[in-house]
Amino acid sequence: MTLPLSIDQITAHYGTTKVLEDLSLTVGDGELVSLLGASGCGKTTTLRLVAGFLQPTSGAIRLGDKDLTRLPAHGRDIGLVFQNYALFPHLSVKNNVAFGLKQRKLASGERDKRALEMLDRVGLAHLADRLPGELSGGQKQRVALARALVIEPPLLMFDEPLSNLDAKLRVDMRVEIRQLQRANGTTALYVTHDQEEAFSISDRVAIMNSGRIMQLDTPETLYQRPANKFVAHFVGFENLIDLQVTARDGEMVHAQTHDGGKITLSQERLGAIPDAFVLATRPDGLVVTNDASATGLPATLGMRTYLGRAYQYQCQTGAGQLIANGSLATPFESGAQVTLVPNPDQCAILQPE
Amino acid sequence: MLSTPATLAISLFLIIPVAATISVTFSEPEGLFVPYSAFFDSAFQRTVLWRTFEVAAIATVVSVVFGLLTAYVVSRCPPWMKSVLIVLAVFPLLTGVVVRSFAWLIILGRNGILNNFLQWIGAIERPLSMLYTQTSVIVALIYIFVPLMILVLIGVLENIPDDLLQASSSLGASPTATFFQVVLPLAVPGLIVGAVLVFTASFTSYATPHLLGGSRQMMMGTFLHQRAMTSFDWVSASTVAAIMVVVIVTTVLVMTRLARRLNPMAS
Amino acid sequence: MATRIHPLLILMTIVVYIFLIGPLIIIFGASVSDTTFLAFPPQGLTLHWFENIWEISAFRRTIVTSFQVALLGTAMALLIGIPAAYALNRHRIQLPGWLSTLFVLPILIPEIVIGFSLLRSINVGLGVPVFFALLIGHTLLVLPYVIRVISASLASFDFSIEEAAISLGSRPVKTFFTIVLPNVRSGILAAFILAFITSINDVSVSLFLTGPGISTLPIQILAHVEQFFDPTIASVSVLLMMLTIIVMIIVERTLGLTAVTK
Numbered sequence: 001m002t003l004p005l006s007i008d009q010i011t012a013h014y015g016t017t018k019v020l021e022d023l024s025l026t027v028g029d030g031e032l033v034s035l036l037g038a039s040g041c042g043k044t045t046t047l048r049l050v051a052g053f054l055q056p057t058s059g060a061i062r063l064g065d066k067d068l069t070r071l072p073a074h075g076r077d078i079g080l081v082f083q084n085y086a087l088f089p090h091l092s093v094k095n096n097v098a099f100g101l102k103q104r105k106l107a108s109g110e111r112d113k114r115a116l117e118m119l120d121r122v123g124l125a126h127l128a129d130r131l132p133g134e135l136s137g138g139q140k141q142r143v144a145l146a147r148a149l150v151i152e153p154p155l156l157m158f159d160e161p162l163s164n165l166d167a168k169l170r171v172d173m174r175v176e177i178r179q180l181q182r183a184n185g186t187t188a189l190y191v192t193h194d195q196e197e198a199f200s201i202s203d204r205v206a207i208m209n210s211g212r213i214m215q216l217d218t219p220e221t222l223y224q225r226p227a228n229k230f231v232a233h234f235v236g237f238e239n240l241i242d243l244q245v246t247a248r249d250g251e252m253v254h255a256q257t258h259d260g261g262k263i264t265l266s267q268e269r270l271g272a273i274p275d276a277f278v279l280a281t282r283p284d285g286l287v288v289t290n291d292a293s294a295t296g297l298p299a300t301l302g303m304r305t306y307l308g309r310a311y312q313y314q315c316q317t318g319a320g321q322l323i324a325n326g327s328l329a330t331p332f333e334s335g336a337q338v339t340l341v342p343n344p345d346q347c348a349i350l351q352p353e
Numbered sequence: 354m355l356s357t358p359a360t361l362a363i364s365l366f367l368i369i370p371v372a373a374t375i376s377v378t379f380s381e382p383e384g385l386f387v388p389y390s391a392f393f394d395s396a397f398q399r400t401v402l403w404r405t406f407e408v409a410a411i412a413t414v415v416s417v418v419f420g421l422l423t424a425y426v427v428s429r430c431p432p433w434m435k436s437v438l439i440v441l442a443v444f445p446l447l448t449g450v451v452v453r454s455f456a457w458l459i460i461l462g463r464n465g466i467l468n469n470f471l472q473w474i475g476a477i478e479r480p481l482s483m484l485y486t487q488t489s490v491i492v493a494l495i496y497i498f499v500p501l502m503i504l505v506l507i508g509v510l511e512n513i514p515d516d517l518l519q520a521s522s523s524l525g526a527s528p529t530a531t532f533f534q535v536v537l538p539l540a541v542p543g544l545i546v547g548a549v550l551v552f553t554a555s556f557t558s559y560a561t562p563h564l565l566g567g568s569r570q571m572m573m574g575t576f577l578h579q580r581a582m583t584s585f586d587w588v589s590a591s592t593v594a595a596i597m598v599v600v601i602v603t604t605v606l607v608m609t610r611l612a613r614r615l616n617p618m619a620s
Numbered sequence: 621m622a623t624r625i626h627p628l629l630i631l632m633t634i635v636v637y638i639f640l641i642g643p644l645i646i647i648f649g650a651s652v653s654d655t656t657f658l659a660f661p662p663q664g665l666t667l668h669w670f671e672n673i674w675e676i677s678a679f680r681r682t683i684v685t686s687f688q689v690a691l692l693g694t695a696m697a698l699l700i701g702i703p704a705a706y707a708l709n710r711h712r713i714q715l716p717g718w719l720s721t722l723f724v725l726p727i728l729i730p731e732i733v734i735g736f737s738l739l740r741s742i743n744v745g746l747g748v749p750v751f752f753a754l755l756i757g758h759t760l761l762v763l764p765y766v767i768r769v770i771s772a773s774l775a776s777f778d779f780s781i782e783e784a785a786i787s788l789g790s791r792p793v794k795t796f797f798t799i800v801l802p803n804v805r806s807g808i809l810a811a812f813i814l815a816f817i818t819s820i821n822d823v824s825v826s827l828f829l830t831g832p833g834i835s836t837l838p839i840q841i842l843a844h845v846e847q848f849f850d851p852t853i854a855s856v857s858v859l860l861m862m863l864t865i866i867v868m869i870i871v872e873r874t875l876g877l878t879a880v881t882k
């Protein structure tokens with residue numbers, strides 16, 4: 001059995017400080033949604049609210065058609081995986097996994113059988129009698145995963161489950177987590193501050209900032225069509241340029257910065273462009289050229305750094321400091337006068353805020 | 354609430370009784386501060402207070418100095434020796450104050466080991482009376498508190514990262530220079546905490562001044578007991594108690610604030 | 621780090637340790653001396669003074685009382701101290717700041733003042749029997765140690781372990797007993813031992829809380845010394861030191877003795 005989760009206009013406080021404001025979120029049946037954001041933005045708090053370790057000031061949390069909001073934490077039936085594993089240090093691996101079954105009053109023979117089966121699925125049946133202290137980090141996290149899965153919860157939640165593991169293991173484990181979640185078809189809410197991890201593992205990702213969800217979308221949409229400056233900057237659109245449309249010519253739009261820098265964009269590639277807009281570009285989205293006839297923003301190049309696949313330039317323009325990548329074939333010296341031309345593949349159009 | 358039983362116990366059996374003791378001293382019909390002026394008008398009682406300060410201060414300073422140097426040596430010892438030395442400091446610490454004060458009764462008595470020894474080497478002809486002097490009380494208090502200082506300061510010294518000492522010697526500082534310029538400043542907050550422990554415990558001690566000072570070297574603790582249980586003057590005893598509370602609370606508050614201010618590792 | 625230590629410092633350390641241990645050896649010597657006054661070195665050897673402890677009924681009685689008070693007082697302090705320490709660590713933000721200050725008050729107030737005040741208010745004022753006043757005094761005496769030691773143990777306890785158990789369906793109260801307590805066992809043991817030793821050796825709180833037929837061993841020792849200057853006290857002291865040694869062996873076996881400097 002697996003159920004959709006819906007969080008409805010939750011506000012939460014620690015003491016008198018507000019940490020979540022009017023947060024709404026749904027996770028469809030069998031879907032994996034990630035909460036992604038910098039440390040302190042309220043991801044853990046959201047999980048703790050759903051798990052029942054914290055009471056919301058207002059709002060409601062539902063799992064299927066069951067209202068969880070006033071249910072005590074031990075009655076919520078949610079599988080939780082913690083960053084620091086949170087294994088019971090005094091219980092064997094097998095008893096850790098069997099713990100939830102014991103609370104559900106299963107006979108001990110049945111408990112052991114299911115615990116061992118689940119340990120087998122995560123490849124740790126041979127360590128069943130060890131104590132958690134004797135396991136490596138990756139093994140510990142597998143036990144934690146088995147412990148959460150064995151109770152067959154309708155909802156699984158993960159709080160930065162991989163951040164204590166080394167880089168290689170992180171990649172392996174996230175694939176494993178995704179496969180187990182898919183195989184069981186369990187609804188899952190996954191917290192991470194690692195963008196690559198979130199994008200690779202999730203059906204949809206919620207980007208959070210200061211206790212709010214800034215955008216909830218598929219990784220592809222977030223990456224290509226951020227909805228606002230925060231998300232744009234978060235996914236690597238480092239340049240945010242305020243522009244005003246001066247003329248429209250079919251699908252071609254001519255626009256200008258406040259100090260007169262000119263840019264031409266095609267609505268075919270970027271969608272409808274409003275009269276006032278923000279052009280968001282990644283460093284690769286600004287082509288550095290010394291071709292005087294190109295339409296673009298005039299810039300003076302500052303410091304150059306070598307990225308391996310390109311050179312990166314700090315560019316001084318009338319619209320502020322911008323970052324652009326230039327090809328290795330034609331390096332420019334610091335102080336060169338150039339033109340920055342947007343490359344629509346690495347650009348997005350935002351509403352001014 | 355889970356902390357309610359402890360809160361209640363402390364309120365009912367500590368705060369209220371102690372507050373009652375103190376309030377008695379302000380409830381004399383003759384006037385608000387009469388018990389205090391009586392206390393300070395008496396030369397004998399002033400002497401008791403002053404002696405208590407003096408004894409506690411000397412015991413504290415000596416314990417701190419020897420405790421620090423010993424702790425420094427112990428913390429630099431190889432592990433097995435360190436364990437042995439820690440055990441040898443814990444043992445007296447866990448042995449009661451009465452037993453440890455009593456030891457000095459045997460040592461300093463008329464037929465005690467020290468008199469016997471001095472007579473045997475011919476330094477003296479007849480036994481000296483060393484008991485019931487200020488020195489005997491101070492020596493016993495130092496004896497009692499040095500192990501505490503050693504253990505507190507080993508903890509403090511071990512909290513100083515080895516990196517700092519290595520950095521110091523790599524910059525050319527001799528062990529002595531490292532001790533005075535790196536170790537000591539970092540240990541100051543811990544030293545203050547330890548010193549406060551020793552001072553307050555000495556200031557309020559009873560068994561040691563009772564056994565080794567007797568009625569000749571009355572200190573605040575023994576004086577409080579004498580007022581209450583021999584003279585049955587409970588107002589006077591309460592006054593002594595109130596003065597002790599004021600001295601201790603002030604010392605602790607001032608010194609912990611100082612320790613916090615002098616802590617270079619605090620952010 | 622192996623820095624050289626100045627020879628004078630090493631010499632001083634040796635002297636300090638002779639100063640620390642010597643007097644305790646002297647007590648041992650005095651306890652087996654066959655003179656009727658306290659003498660060291662002993663002239664002849666005897667165990668008479670150890671037998672004498674059992675012949676003096678006041679010692680027999682006070683030894684029993686001391687153990688009763690130390691065990692009961694420590695048990696009561698654990699009973700109220702463990703929940704308090706748990707609350708302090710688990711719900712620190714929700715609790716008012718003065719609470720942790722309140723819990724260290726018994727350390728701040730001189731023990732002798734606590735004893736005297738309990739005599740005035742509880743024993744004389746309310747007519748509470750001496751034994752219970754003594755028990756209350758000792759509970760207060762050891763409560764701060766209990767709270768501090770168990771707090772230190774809880775400070776390194778990862779409360780997400782508790783949350784994991786609850787999320788798996790274990791009720792909070794049951795979780796406390798099956799998950800939290802087993803993981804702070806060593807803290808509780810340390811608190812118990814420290815409290816027991818403090819209570820058994822206490823003079824200042826007990827001083828005023830004794831009455832006809834009820835006294836503790838340290839108070840009885842003080843009373844005995846006033847009247848007799850014989851080696852009985854030395855042999856009682858040796859017994860107390862043996863108790864200390866037993867406790868240290870227990871600590872070493874369970875916690876490791878170097879834990880004391882932590």
Ligand SMILES: Nc1ncnc2c1ncn2[C@@H]1O[C@H](COP(=O)(O)OP(=O)(O)O)[C@@H](O)[C@H]1O
Nearest residue numbers: 014019037038039040041042043044045046713
């Ligand atoms: N127990 C707590 N008490 C007070 N404030 C807290 C507590 N836990 C978290 N916070 C605050 O709430 C905010 C959100 O924290 P959290 O949800 O843990 O963030 P994240 O998991 O995204 O890093 C932070 O500003 C944090 O400082």
Ligand SMILES: [Mg+2]
Nearest residue numbers: 040043044045
């Ligand atoms: Mg977090």
